[in-house]
Amino acid sequence: MLRSTYYRKIQLSFIILILLPIVTVSIISYLLNRNASMENIELTNKSILQLMEKDIEGTISDLAYASLIFVENDLLKPYYKHYAELSHINNYEDYKVYNGIESLLKLVSFKASPNHIHLFIANEQGMIIATPGFFDQGKDIGQLKEHWRQIRSNENLTNSGHFQWLGAVSSDRYPEKFFYGTRAIRESGTGRTLAVLNIGISENYFSELFKPFPNGKFGLFNSDGELFAGSEEVKLQPAADAATSIRSKASIPIVDWDLVFETPKQDVVGQLTRTFYISGMIIGISMLLFLLLSMVLARRLHKPIHKLQRIAFQFGSGNRSMRFLVSGDDEINDLGRTLNQMLDQIEELIANINREQDEKRRMELHTLANQIRPHFLLNTLNAIKISLIMQSDSLHSEKINSLITLLRNYLRMDEPSTLREECEVLRHYVSLMEMRSDMSIGLNMDYSEDAGSVLIPKLLLQPLVENAIVHGFVERDNHSAIALDAQILSQHLIIAITDNGAGMTEESLAMMNDRLHEETIEESEGFDQIGLRNILKRTRLIYGPEAAMWLVSNKDAGITVYLSFPILESDKLPEVENDV
Known part of the structure; x- marks a missing residue:
């Protein structure tokens, strides 16, 4: 009886000292891995959603921009007047x-999904001219007429001439949904509506867009909260069982759409859970076999079990170098190997966390240092300026003040400024260059009140003035002058910077203008070329292809550099990495 009780105690000791540590470590490992997997999936889903959002928003913007071709094309306006009365x-x-308008429709193509985006023009007489690709897909004119009937009856349709999105269009006969945007083409002067341009996006476009991501479900909702494309299982608002899925949501403000992406949690942690359960079953079966053999092997197994207990305790106490010394192939040594693997995983996980924390601290210290250095330099220069003022040295104090102004602007390159503020910066820069080059440089700036209030990228004009001084006045002793003129024409700010320097040959000037007119701006030799092309590259990144730069020889001497770009609102100026 005592012997039987003793062996039951041995069996219970084996269970506590082997099974419990293994199960505990397994559960901790499972929970940590599951949480890490969930976080990775959430980050991945957000990245996918951002890509989808940019893709859809880019397509919508391209469609709105393409509609301008039909409205702003002067060659087509006589056609529209004739077409307005055509049945x-x-x-x-x-x-x-008919052929002229259809030819322009053929020229417009959408590389993203040409099979699911089409255009057609309709007038009050009901005559429709469409892109031929629409009929190549087996569709007929009846479907377009049905679409046009629903578009005309839409209470949100206006003749304002602006591009507007009306919503989804479909019917029982033609169940395929199309989301339409329209723009009215009006007669100049009278404002009479001559035709209406309609651009339709098929729901199949979004299905193809979502297809590469089978592990999740997308839902695209219009401004009324109705599902337009994607899975019907996805809802705009989280359901009661939302905890069973990983949900991400993004808005597309240009059309007031909402995009939702859901991934079932079971798909993420299912395999991990199954592996955990299988591991638990394996451990349980092994322990059952052990219990059957423990009556024979209890005495022999007592020491290694005690060793496992001691290793687990010391590892938990902080001695993470402790491992089980494997000396055979029996069950205890197998358990020891498994325990070592788990301890290695936990130690690696702890090391990764420590490395991340150390890296985070280093980055924080580096950020603080980067903030301290420039402020230290500015404070030192300001102290020097005050010292010079107190010594009545107005000349050098003004130079120091100009240098401080330039440094502050360099530190705030990501902030926009007005043209008026940029002109003040140019005055400080020219003042410093006068001292540096030991020459007198006249600077005259002329601009209207409206032009002076236009927001432009910071330090956009400084390289142009620098080119004029460094290259234009290199052989000029006196009477060096730079003039800046700015005016607003057709919602574009046109800036002209003129110098009376050495100028350029006609051949060099033509070559430079050719390079500035290239669609793709490549690196070129020469500091002046790099500076001009970098300015143009920077303006095109901010203002798009409408930004332009060209050079003109002055009649007497020097060169005039013209810079033109559209006027944007302050909240629409993007942040672009500057290269000055």
């Missing part, structure tokens, strides 16, 4: 108008 083709003149 069917009666003569060659009617055919010529």
Whole structure:
């Protein structure tokens, strides 16, 4: 009886000292791995959602921009006047108008998904001219007429001439949904509506867009909260069982859409959970076999079990170098190997966490240091300026003040400034260059009140003035002058910077203008070329392809550099990495 009780105690000791530590470490490892997997999936889903959002928003912007081709094309305005009264083709003149408008529709293509995006123009007479690709997909004119009927009856349709999104269009006969945007084409002067341009996006476009991500479900909702594309299982608002899925949401403000992406948690942690359960079953089966053999092996197994207990205790106490010394292939040594693997995983996880914390602290210290250095330099220069003022040295104190102004602007390159503020910076820069080059440089700036209030990228004009001084006045002794003129024409700010320097040959000037007119700006030799092309590259990144730069030789001497770009609102100026 005592012997039987003793062996039961031995069996219970084995269970506590082997099974419990293994199960505990397994559960901790499982929970940590599950949480890490969930966090990684959440980050991945957010990245996917951001890519989708940018793709859809880019397509919508391209469609709105493409509609301007039809409205702003002066060559088509006589066609539109004729087309406004056209109900069917009666003569060659009617055919010529029809063919002219259709030809422009053929020129417009959308590389993202040409099979799911189409355009058509309709007038009050019900005559429709569409892109031929629409009919190549087996669709007919009846479907477009049905779409046009629903578009005309839409209470949100206006004749303002602005591009507007009306919503989804479909019918029982033509169940495929199309989301339409429209723009009215009006007659100049009278404002009469001549035609309406309609751009439709098929729901299949979004299905193809979502197809590469089978592990999740997308839902695209319009401004009324109705599902337009994606899975019907996805809801705009989280459901009661939202805890069973990983949910990410993004808005597309240009059309007031909401994009939702959900991934079932079971798909993320299912395999990990199954592995955990299988591991638990394996451990349980092993322990059952052990219990059957423990009556024979209890005495022999007592020492290694005690050793496992001691290792687990010391590891938990902080001695993470402790490992089980494997000396055979029996069950205890197998358990020891498993325990060592788990301890290695836990130690690696702790080391990774410590490395991340150390890296975070280093980055914080580096950020603080970067903030301290420039402020130290500015404070030192300001102290020097005050000292010079107290010594009545107004000349050098003004130079120090100009240098402080320039440094502050360099430290705030990511902030926009007005043209008026940039002109003040140019005055400080020219003042410093006068002292540096030992020459007198006249600076005259002329701009209207409206032009002076236009927001432009900081230090955009300084390289142009620097080119004029460094390259234009290199052989000039006196009478060096730079003039800046700015004016607003057709919602574009046009800036002209003129110098009376050495100028350029006609051949060099033509070559420079050719390079500035290239669509793709590549690196070129020469400091002046790099500076000019970097300015143009920077403006194109901010203002798009409408930004332009060109050079003109002055009649007497020197060169005039023209810089033109559209005027943007302050909240629409993007942040672009500057290269000055």
